[in-house]
Amino acid sequence: MLSTQAAADILNVSRQYLVRLVDTGEIAGEKVGSHRRLRAADVAAFKAVRDAKRTSALDRLSSLSEDAGGYELEIKRR
Incomplete structure (x- = not known):
């Protein structure tokens, strides 16, 4: 079990953002007293x-840029 700070460090996000993810159900967590705890396996699955x-989004963006000629060098002559 991980604390919210440890899980946030693994995901490279703020603790407040991680708490929001837990509260909205995007990542599983449970309350132990007044503290939230997350299973390491759930954090790893969310990260994956x-x-x-x-x-996938970056691949699509690169493909669109290639289709638009965004990577072609244009040499201007004076």
Whole structure:
């Protein structure tokens, strides 16, 4: 079990943002007294899905930029 700060450090996000994710149900967590605890496996699974979505979006963006000629060098002569 991880504290919200430890889980936020693993995900490289703020603790407040992580608490919001737990409160909205985007990542599983449970309350122990007044503290929230997250399973390390749940944090790792969330990170894997988030990273896969991010990679996919970047691939699409690169593809669109290539299609638009965004990577071609144009040499201007004077």
